[in-house]
Amino acid sequence: MIIVLITTLDLKIFSPREPIGILILSLGLIFSGMIFYIIYAVSTNKESLEDKKIRTKKETLQKEKIGKLFPKKK
Numbered sequence: 122m123i124i125v126l127i128t129t130l131d132l133k134i135f136s137p138r139e140p141i142g143i144l145i146l147s148l149g150l151i152f153s154g155m156i157f158y159i160i161y162a163v164s165t166n167k168e169s170l171e172d173k174k175i176r177t178k179k180e181t182l183q184k185e186k187i188g189k190l191f192p193k194k195k
Contacts, residue, residue, distance in 0.1 A: 136142045168176075 133139065134141050135145065137146060
């Protein structure tokens with residue numbers, strides 16, 4: 122049974138020395154690298170520039186609202 126599958130499918134084209142095998146290995150390495158980078162980026166909690174701008178804008182609005190509620194008396 123196995124011998125029949127090997128001869129009919131010609132699995133040699135998927136070996137690491139053939140072009141399709143090299144392509145599969147390289148795509149696997151790229152995909153694995155991307156996954157590890159995503160895990161690293163999420164675990165270090167890096168903010169994008171847009172997130173920083175939005176956060177600072179919210180903080181300034183909050184400070185302005187607090188300043189309006191509690192004005193400084195002179």
